Amino acid sequence: MTSFSSALCSIADDRRSRAHRRNIVITGLLALTIALFALTLILGQSYVPPGDVFRVLIGEDVPGASFAVGELRLPRAVLSVLAGLSFGLGGVSFQTMLRNPLASPDIIGISSGASAAAVFAIVVLSLSGLLVSIFAVAAGLGVAIFVYGLSFRNGVAGTRLTLIGIGVSAMLESMIAYVLARAPAWNLQEAMRWLVGSVNGAEIGQALPLLAGLTIFGGLLLSRARDLEALRLGDDMAAALGVDVARIRIIVVVTAVGLIALATALTGPIAFVAFLSGPIAARLVGNQGSLLIPSALVGAILVLAGDYCGQFLLPSRYPVGVVTGALGAPYLLYLVARTNRTGGSA
Amino acid sequence: MTPAKLTSFIAPPYCGRPGGSRSIWLPLTIFAVVVLCTLSLLIGSRDVTWSDVLSAIGGHVDSIGEAAVAMRIPRTLLALFAGAALGLSGAVMQGVTRNPLADPGILGVNTGAALAVVIGVAWFGMTSAQAYIWTAILGAGCTAALVYTVGSFGRGGATPLKLTLAGAATSIAFASLVIAVVLPRGDIAGGIRSWQVGGVGGATFERLAEVAPFLSAGLILSLGSARKLNSLALGDDLAAGLGERVALARGIASFAAVLLCGATTAICGPIGFVGLVVPHVCRLLVGVDHRWLLPFSSLVGGGLLLAGDIIGRIAARPSELEVGIVTAFVGAPFFIWIVRRQRVRDL
Numbered sequence: 163m164t165s166f167s168s169a170l171c172s173i174a175d176d177r178r179s180r181a182h183r184r185n186i187v188i189t190g191l192l193a194l195t196i197a198l199f200a201l202t203l204i205l206g207q208s209y210v211p212p213g214d215v216f217r218v219l220i221g222e223d224v225p226g227a228s229f230a231v232g233e234l235r236l237p238r239a240v241l242s243v244l245a246g247l248s249f250g251l252g253g254v255s256f257q258t259m260l261r262n263p264l265a266s267p268d269i270i271g272i273s274s275g276a277s278a279a280a281v282f283a284i285v286v287l288s289l290s291g292l293l294v295s296i297f298a299v300a301a302g303l304g305v306a307i308f309v310y311g312l313s314f315r316n317g318v319a320g321t322r323l324t325l326i327g328i329g330v331s332a333m334l335e336s337m338i339a340y341v342l343a344r345a346p347a348w349n350l351q352e353a354m355r356w357l358v359g360s361v362n363g364a365e366i367g368q369a370l371p372l373l374a375g376l377t378i379f380g381g382l383l384l385s386r387a388r389d390l391e392a393l394r395l396g397d398d399m400a401a402a403l404g405v406d407v408a409r410i411r412i413i414v415v416v417t418a419v420g421l422i423a424l425a426t427a428l429t430g431p432i433a434f435v436a437f438l439s440g441p442i443a444a445r446l447v448g449n450q451g452s453l454l455i456p457s458a459l460v461g462a463i464l465v466l467a468g469d470y471c472g473q474f475l476l477p478s479r480y481p482v483g484v485v486t487g488a489l490g491a492p493y494l495l496y497l498v499a500r501t502n503r504t505g506g507s508a
Numbered sequence: 509m510t511p512a513k514l515t516s517f518i519a520p521p522y523c524g525r526p527g528g529s530r531s532i533w534l535p536l537t538i539f540a541v542v543v544l545c546t547l548s549l550l551i552g553s554r555d556v557t558w559s560d561v562l563s564a565i566g567g568h569v570d571s572i573g574e575a576a577v578a579m580r581i582p583r584t585l586l587a588l589f590a591g592a593a594l595g596l597s598g599a600v601m602q603g604v605t606r607n608p609l610a611d612p613g614i615l616g617v618n619t620g621a622a623l624a625v626v627i628g629v630a631w632f633g634m635t636s637a638q639a640y641i642w643t644a645i646l647g648a649g650c651t652a653a654l655v656y657t658v659g660s661f662g663r664g665g666a667t668p669l670k671l672t673l674a675g676a677a678t679s680i681a682f683a684s685l686v687i688a689v690v691l692p693r694g695d696i697a698g699g700i701r702s703w704q705v706g707g708v709g710g711a712t713f714e715r716l717a718e719v720a721p722f723l724s725a726g727l728i729l730s731l732g733s734a735r736k737l738n739s740l741a742l743g744d745d746l747a748a749g750l751g752e753r754v755a756l757a758r759g760i761a762s763f764a765a766v767l768l769c770g771a772t773t774a775i776c777g778p779i780g781f782v783g784l785v786v787p788h789v790c791r792l793l794v795g796v797d798h799r800w801l802l803p804f805s806s807l808v809g810g811g812l813l814l815a816g817d818i819i820g821r822i823a824a825r826p827s828e829l830e831v832g833i834v835t836a837f838v839g840a841p842f843f844i845w846i847v848r849r850q851r852v853r854d855l
Contacts, residue, residue, distance in 0.1 A: 269673070
């Protein structure tokens with residue numbers, strides 16, 4: 163009996179220490195996000211003292227700083243954070259649900275679907291603003307349902323879904339290339355946004371639909387975090403634990419696609435952020451609790467840091483997607499190799 | 509046992525096919541390719557008459573119609589050769605990796621070739637077609653090795669899922685790198701962008717002549733390894749038991765495939781899915797014996813790319829749709845169909 167209770171004790175201790183680690187990591191990530199956010203506001207082409215930045219933020223008119231900080235840097239930083247949070251959340255939800263780190267929305271075609279729809283809406287239909295977002299969300303959902311439906315044969319297997327997603331994605335990419343090649347006024351920066359993702363030309367008004375989406379979809383996802391965790395054990399085990407598997411899958415698909423598509427409609431498919439956030443968060447947090455919040459924060463950090471690098475630390479200016487794409491590549495190959503060692507597929 | 513008997517032994521879905529079907533399909537396919545060639549000369553943004561076509565083939569370029577046809581001749585030939593090379597390369601890759609989803613586009617090999625060419629143009633000021641071709645072959649080879657290595661780690665070796673994921677991931681990464689290289693160079697961005705969509709539009713006889721040696725070398729090497737691919741289809745152990753030097757056979761065949769798709773990418777830009785679709789269609793027509801499959805794949809590949817190019821010219825008249833876009837739209841549904849056909853544990 164004593165050995166049993168001591169075993170219980172050690173399990174409890176272990177859990178406590180892991181929960182402790184999780185809290186520390188989340189706090190650290192939050193601090194890093196805030197620090198990067200502040201850095202992008204303070205230090206750009208020119209240095210603006212923190213005091214002035216603060217005065218701009220609370221609405222005062224500071225000569226010389228109001229435009230640079232209020233009109234240029236703030237919208238950009240806000241959009242980066244919101245898009246990063248959305249990509250991080252959406253990506254990790256898919257990865258958890260399909261039990262495969264490689265089955266993230268940017269690989270299985272959902273990002274390309276949203277991006278293709280946004281390009282089509284902007285270039286061919288000359289829409290703008292909220293309509294583009296609606297278009298992108300609808301297309302993202304459409305692609306998700308399409309891929310899911312096509313991979314249905316005696317149930318959906320993660321492997322088949324991933325492969326079909328890759329095929330659909332290839333088709334959508336060539337559609338983007340086609341529409342862009344036919345765009346009447348060829349604008350390289352604008353095209354970059356839809357090919358790799360960029361936060362250039364951000365406006366504060368754009369952040370509102372994204373913020374609303376993040377609140378609704380993100381809130382819904384977080385409230386289901388426990389059920390999503392249970393899905394990691396496999397559908398049968400989750401069902402045995404009392405999770406309504408079919409329902410939670412639908413909720414996760416709709417919310418995650420909504421998040422990804424809303425962000426993609428504004429920034430384009432920022433390469434690899436949805437894909438990398440989850441695995442990085444998992445390495446940091448360890449095997450304890452839901453990855454949703456840490457992964458969202460990692461996403462925000464990736465976009466903020468990537469955009470800062472692309473703007474100021476490299477010899478010429480790159481959109482954020484190029485930086486995350488190039489930096490993410492080696493890590494990604496490492497991840498593919500490592501995942502494969504354990505079999506890879508779920 | 510000869511390889512032919514062995515392959516029919518291991519491939520029940522294709523066995524029992526009357527030997528005569530090959531001799532029916534061969535003339536039919538050749539006829540179809542000839543018809544497509546004629547259509548390709550006839551159809552375009554300018555309407556021409558039959559007499560224009562005939563006199564242009566005879567070497568006259570007096571009227572506008574004849575000049576238009578004369579422009580279409582190298583284009584038609586390039587589409588034919590590029591398609592043949594891609595189809596053959598896909599068939600060899602599927603044989604070497606024993607993997608139904610292998611294709612230079614899916615495995616990211618084309619993107620690797622593109623990255624190498626773009627780096628060569630942007631950083632080393634490459635201009636000659638010869639340099640393009642060598643660089644593209646080098647890039648394609650390195651990428652193929654990388655993707656295959658990454659994809660074959662772990663349980664079960666190089667399964668379709670792992671190879672495809674490694675290829676897709678590499679593709680995304682390399683596409684970002686291509687943009688990173690091109691973006692600061694506004695002077696070359698336009699040319700590279702149009703090259704990257706994948707098309708046979710700007711073909712000339714000089715370009716054809718430059719790429720021809722590479723394509724012929726790849727053709728001879730891959731047709732020569734047909735028998736080896738038949739042995740490899742039995743599995744490495746059995747192939748070794750039959751006296752095949754497995755690694756050498758793989759190496760030669762892969763080199764041929766890389767040569768073919770690298771050279772094609774250098775001239776036409778990355779064109780996807782031809783190498784995926786064609787071998788599957790050909791296997792339905794002539795069975796799994798590579799001695800028939802490989803030549804047929806090159807014929808059908810040439811036909812497919814020609815058809816794609818013609819469709820691209822009709823679909824967006826008076827402008828044109830690049831053939832790379834057409835093949836993606838035809839090929840992606842086909843890819844999905846193949847995936848759906850497979851049992852999950854085989855993925």
